[in-house]
Amino acid sequence: MSGTLNGRAVVFKWITGEDAADHVRAQQEEAEALFPRMANGPFRVPEPLAFLSGEGLSVMAFAPGRRLSDLVRKAGAAERARLLVLAGGWHRCHTAERRRGAAFGVRYWLRQREVALPKFADGTDRKLARGIQQKLEALAPALRGVPITQARIHGDLTALNLLVDGDVICGVDLQSRAWWPLAKDAARFLVQLTATCPAADGPRLHGIAQADMEAFRASGVLEAEPAHLLPCFIGIELAARLQSPTLAAAPRARTQALARAYLS
Structure with a gap:
C-alpha cells in the first residue's frame, strides 16, 4: 500500500x-x-x-518505475533483451557480496518434488510433474555433490518484483534470510517470465526462449555454475508452479505448455 x-x-x-x-x-x-x-x-x-x-x-x-512484467509484455525483441540484461545484472549485484561455495545436494531437491507428487489433484498436472521428476532423476548423476555457488538470494525473483525506470532497475519485496543455490532465483525468474510474458517464436532451451536465457545470463551471474544446474532448477520451479492451488486457468495452461516444452 x-x-x-x-x-x-x-x-x-x-x-x-x-x-x-x-x-x-x-x-x-x-x-x-x-x-x-x-x-x-x-x-x-x-x-x-x-x-x-x-x-x-x-x-x-517509494521506488519509481514500472514493473518489468508490464514493460516486457509490450517490448520488441531488442528492448526485451535490454530489460532482461538489466534483470540479470540486478541478480548478480544483489548477491555479489553474499556468496559461498557448497556441494550440491541434488537428492534433497529431488526428494522435495517426489514428496509433493501425491498432492497434485489435477491429472494433467500430475502427469507433467511425474515427467519432470523423471527428467530430474536423469540429471541427478551429473549434479551429485558438484561444487556450486550458494547466495543470500531474493527468494521470489520475478518480473513482478523488479521495477524499471529508464536504465535503473530496483528490486522490491526483499525478505529472504536463506542461503540457496544462486541458480534457484534465476530459474524462478525465467519460468515465471515465460509462463506470464512469453517471448515470440524462436529457439527454446529447456522450454525457455534462448534469447531470454542469453540476455538474463549476459551479466555472467551463472558463469561458474555447472551446466545442468539451471535446467534442474527450471524443472523444480515448473513442478512447484504446477502444484500451486491459486494458479488461475490461463496461467496454468501456459505453465502446462511450458512444462511440455521442457520435457520435449
Missing part, C-alpha cells in the same frame, strides 16, 4: 499471521544490509525507513 510519511512517498507493507514479526525482521535485515551498496547506480533497492515487527509493518521509500 502506498502513502506518505513525513512528506515522502512510501510503501507500507502489513504482514499478518504467526510469522509476521519474523518476516518483518527478515525484511529489515535484508534492506539494511543491501541499501548501503545498492542505493545508487543501475541496480538498486528501496531505502528502508521504518520496521515495526510487533505490528507486522515495514515502511520503505
Whole structure:
C-alpha cells in the first residue's frame, strides 16, 4: 500500500499471521544490509525507513518505475533483451557480496518434488510433474555433490518484483534470510517470465526462449555454475508452479505448455 510519511512517498507493507514479526525482521535485515551498496547506480533497492515487527509493518521509500512484467509484455525483441540484461545484472549485484561455495545436494531437491507428487489433484498436472521428476532423476548423476555457488538470494525473483525506470532497475519485496543455490532465483525468474510474458517464436532451451536465457545470463551471474544446474532448477520451479492451488486457468495452461516444452 502506498502513502506518505513525513512528506515522502512510501510503501507500507502489513504482514499478518504467526510469522509476521519474523518476516518483518527478515525484511529489515535484508534492506539494511543491501541499501548501503545498492542505493545508487543501475541496480538498486528501496531505502528502508521504518520496521515495526510487533505490528507486522515495514515502511520503505517509494521506488519509481514500472514493473518489468508490464514493460516486457509490450517490448520488441531488442528492448526485451535490454530489460532482461538489466534483470540479470540486478541478480548478480544483489548477491555479489553474499556468496559461498557448497556441494550440491541434488537428492534433497529431488526428494522435495517426489514428496509433493501425491498432492497434485489435477491429472494433467500430475502427469507433467511425474515427467519432470523423471527428467530430474536423469540429471541427478551429473549434479551429485558438484561444487556450486550458494547466495543470500531474493527468494521470489520475478518480473513482478523488479521495477524499471529508464536504465535503473530496483528490486522490491526483499525478505529472504536463506542461503540457496544462486541458480534457484534465476530459474524462478525465467519460468515465471515465460509462463506470464512469453517471448515470440524462436529457439527454446529447456522450454525457455534462448534469447531470454542469453540476455538474463549476459551479466555472467551463472558463469561458474555447472551446466545442468539451471535446467534442474527450471524443472523444480515448473513442478512447484504446477502444484500451486491459486494458479488461475490461463496461467496454468501456459505453465502446462511450458512444462511440455521442457520435457520435449
